[in-house]
Amino acid sequence: MATFVKFTLNGVECLAEDGTQLVEAAAENGVFIPTLCNYPGIPPKGSCRICTVLVNGIPVTACTTRVVEDMKVQTSTPELESFRKSVVEILFAEGNHLCPSCEKSGSCELQALAYRYRMTVPHFPYLFPKRDVEAWHPKILKDHNRCILCKRCIRGIHNKDGKALFAFGKRGDRLVINIDPETSRDVSDELVQKAMAMCPVGAILKKEKGFDVPIGSRKYDVAPIGSEVEG
């Protein structure tokens, strides 16, 4: 039997199943908390920080926080909104994101959030990093220019033996995601498709297939990010 707990969301009393992830509990109650590294069904990591909310006045990441009785949650304050916009802008300035030529344009979560936060030009200095496009894999194209290092693919993509296909390499601003040559050897088309869909940006692409859905009729071209929750 599921137990439900009462908690306050932006001053409104709400109900959620005890222990539900805060991002989900908020969504069930019609409140959208933006995420980039979080993905339904895979263990959260709290690394993009964009889902930061105030729980009893203290900033925490909503993806790594579970709802408990009497929790007081504030998902939106001017400071939190400004922080979220900054995270988006930082990511644009940190990598090399050229939306018009990207396969994911229109279904990219980073781009969609940039629209949501009305980003015009990043207020952070562009780093213009020299990054590779990795094309040795027969089925996967990895464009490191676009990678936001959210770790979704590391946490969410495993082969039949339960082994990871992706892992981090190095650290800090040299951080990179590597593809394992052995565990990814016999990767199915479905799994590559899943990895591509899971990637919030256009860093993981399935080879020999592209622009299936024309730009203009893609997910966030049709309805802005968050509208699925906010209506």
Add this chain to the structure above:
Amino acid sequence: MGNTITDVIKQYGGDETRLMDILIDIQAAQGYLSDSAITQIARALGIPQVDVEQTVSFYHFFAREPRGKYAIYLNDSVVAEFNDRAGVAKALEEAAGCSFGQVSPDGLIGLFPTACIGMSDQEPAALINEVVFPRMTPAKARALVAGLKAGQAVADLAGTDFGEGQNAHPLIRSTVRNNIRLRGDMVFDRYEPGAALRRAVSMSSREIIAMVKAASVRGRGGAGFPTGMKWEFARKAPGDVKYIFCNADEGEPGTFKDRVILTELPGLVFEGMAVAGYAVGARHGILYIRNEYRYLRPYLESVLTGMREQNLLGAYIAGKAGFNFDIKIQFGAGAYVCGEESALIESAEGKRGEPRDRPPFPVEKGYLQKPTVVNNVETLCSVVQVLVKGVDWYNSLGTPESKGTKVLSVSGDCDKPGIYEIAWGFSVNDILKMVGARDVQAVQVGGPSGACIAPAEFSRTLAYEDLATGGSLIIIGAHRDLLKDVVLNFARFFREESCGSCVPCRALTVMAQRVMEQIVAGKGTPTDLARFVEWASIMKKNRCGLGQTALNPIITTLRNFKPLYDRRIAVGDDRFMPTFDLAAAVRDYDEAVKGP
């Protein structure tokens, strides 16, 4: 030959959580971790190669390419720079015939920079194949390289001018000095091995925790969390298997107290771990110690063996039935962030040192998901003395909110750098007088993650309620270029040491370093200064202490030394970018129209 890898892995039971040990041993045998070594390790452990690579490439002492028969790691910390690190580096490059980041053509010598190696009272210092070379000079550097080229052993080249105390122990034989300038009433007071454990076994675990709480012992790593409370959480956490970690990863530039404590009083630290084990109900202790201190390994192992023989570790400790506790040593491989307790645990599990999300806290789910206590070296020493000398004695030292003593690591511009054990509550001025510091421009309290304070604040006291600190004080003389020599160095340090997981930390440490470089070059703008303040508030939302404090060197100097910034800010119209170099931007065009 090829069997080395198999043998090493067998030695660790094919256990992937021992990956750090496996990699350290294989690198020691083969000099570096080749592609084929990575593949073999992955196969033998049954994990993806990228997972092995993930751990290897995180730590800067792990080498994926040969780094020379003798890899010379020269410390590039602020204090090393104060003491002519540049001259030593130049001498090494000339003598070795290669630049930093390279290996000499004959493969003999490699030159690499490294972050603070815990020798700030005797800089510049270098590490060569686990041997420490403190107090380097350009002349010594040339002699050293000549000796290596002539085939002399590294240990012989270090000489026999051994440091005081146990540094001369046959199992250490190091020229590193302790420089203990002031022995306090706690850590460096008399210590009778086993007294605390004998006292402990006459009490219940609850009574011990109550005693530690009554003495209000707080963590000495800097954060000051109440130790008794931490132990109680772990004791009450469900589960039979629990762990006690001693955090000896001290990587905060300017800190070296744990090195000295572990050189002189490892038994005290281990006894503290055993007491913690008894109080929490843990049978396993792990000393996580930074790779830079690997020269202490044979000695520390021998101390553990001695304690087992004296029944202070092992089974039936101090004659108490059911009290079983033993300690193993876990080395790191070069990553400052591993001083953060959850990153330390990840590292001990063989992974990259990426801090964990909390909750759960380590006391609930720590090492191998079991309840785990992580205590600082000095904290464990305090507990032993509380048991032996009592709560009242402990509470008679220090200030209302900071009881006991603090071991300070003092370095920089002063006559007597070294170790000072003081009762909490000393003012910065008291300390400056004691260490022989004159013409002081600034004091970096608590390392780069702490605060850089100006003379106006030297009357402040070291205590959790005023200037909380893990104990490092770097004294910066009036003749130093604070922004260039100190702040920029620290900015580089944090960029280098960020694990890269949190977006703000990964990117803003790079951006802050670049902007700081521009300011030092006289190309900053007033907007840049405003940016720093905004960025610092963004950084507060990072997951761990490193990320939250990484801009402190800039923010605290901006607060306390604003005129130094103003003096370097390009005057003029803020709408123009002083970084824009018109000549450079049109150089290609100029060359093209000029012709050959």
